[in-house]
Amino acid sequence: xxxxxxxxxxxxxxxxxxxxxxxxxxxxxxxxxxxxxxxxxxxxxxxxxxxxxxxxxxxxxxxxxxxxxxxxxxxxxxxxxxxxxxxxxxxxxxxxxxxxxxxxxxxxx
Amino acid sequence: xxxxxxxxxxxxxxxxxxxxxxxxxxxxxxxxxxxxxxxxxxxxxxxxxxxxxxxxxxxxxxxxxxxxxxxxxxxxxxxxxxxxxxxxxxxxxxxxxxxxxxxxxxxxxxxxxxxx
Numbered sequence: 712x713x714x715x716x717x718x719x720x721x722x723x724x725x726x727x728x729x730x731x732x733x734x735x736x737x738x739x740x741x742x743x744x745x746x747x748x749x750x751x752x753x754x755x756x757x758x759x760x761x762x763x764x765x766x767x768x769x770x771x772x773x774x775x776x777x778x779x780x781x782x783x784x785x786x787x788x789x790x791x792x793x794x795x796x797x798x799x800x801x802x803x804x805x806x807x808x809x810x811x812x813x814x815x816x817x818x819x820x
Numbered sequence: 821x822x823x824x825x826x827x828x829x830x831x832x833x834x835x836x837x838x839x840x841x842x843x844x845x846x847x848x849x850x851x852x853x854x855x856x857x858x859x860x861x862x863x864x865x866x867x868x869x870x871x872x873x874x875x876x877x878x879x880x881x882x883x884x885x886x887x888x889x890x891x892x893x894x895x896x897x898x899x900x901x902x903x904x905x906x907x908x909x910x911x912x913x914x915x916x917x918x919x920x921x922x923x924x925x926x927x928x929x930x931x932x933x934x935x936x
Contacts, residue, residue, distance in 0.1 A: 742922040752908055754927040755822070761922055797863065801922070806851065806914070807876050808925070810863040 714738050717798050717811035724818045730785040732814045734798030737779065744808060745772050745783050746797040754797075757783070788818045823847065824913050824928035832934045838899040841931045845892055845913030851875070852894040853914070853925060854886055858907035869894055870916075901935045908932050 715736045724730055734743070745757040758765050758772040760781065765772050769788075774781040785792055795815050799808040823846035833839055845852050854866040856879075865878035869888035880886075883901075888894040898905060908930045914923035 744925070752932070753929050754910060756924050756926060759922060759924045805876055806868055806923070807865040807878055812862050
C-alpha cells in the first residue's frame with residue numbers, strides 16, 4: 712500500500728463545475744503539499760498545509776490531521792485548470808517529500 | 821518562473837554513458853532536492869543537500885551521485901546509464917533545510933533524460 716493515496720486517478724469536468732481531489736496518507740507528517748504539473752512537465756507548488764484550510768483564488772485546500780486526509784477543491788473550473796494535481800507529504804522530522812500518483816484533470820469548455 | 825534553473829532541458833544519450841545535470845536554486849535558498857519522475861515509478865525523492873552537505877537520501881541508485889557547491893548550485897551525476905534511467909529529473913530548492921521545517925519547495929523546469 713502506498714503511503715500517499717490520491718483519488719480519483721482521472722477526472723473529467725465541464726467548465727464551471729466544482730472539483731474535489733482527495734489525498735490520504737498513512738505516515739506522520741510535518742506538512743502536506745499540493746502541486747500542479749502541466750502537460751509541458753513543469754511543477755508548480757500550489758499549497759503547503761500543516762493544519763486547517765488555505766485559499767488562493769479559485770483553489771481551496773483543506774487538511775484534517777487526525778484523519779490523515781486532505782482535499783483540493785477548484786471552484787468554477789476552467790479549461791486552463793487541466794493538469795495533473797499531485798499530493799505530496801513531508802514526512803515528520805524530514806524534508807523529503809513522498810508523492811501520490813497524481814490526479815489527471817481535464818476540463819472541457 | 822520559480823527562480824530555480826536547470827540545465828540542460830533535454831538530454832539524449834546512450835546506454836553505458838555518464839551525464840551531469842545542473843541545478844541553480846533560487847537566490848537565498850540553501851537546500852536543494854533532486855527528484856526523479858518516471859512513467860512507472862512516478863515522482864521519487866533522490867537526495868537533498870543543505871548548504872553543501874548531504875542532508876537526506878532517498879531511492880538513489882549507487883550509479884548516481886550528487887553534490888552541492890559553495891555557490892549553492894548542485895549537480896546530479898548519472899553513470900553507467902540504463903534504459904530505465906530515462907525520466908524527468910527535477911530539482912527543487914527551499915529556504916532552509918531544518919529537518920521537519922515547513923518550507924515550500926520551488927521546482928525547476930526539469931531535465932528530460934532519454935537513454936537509447
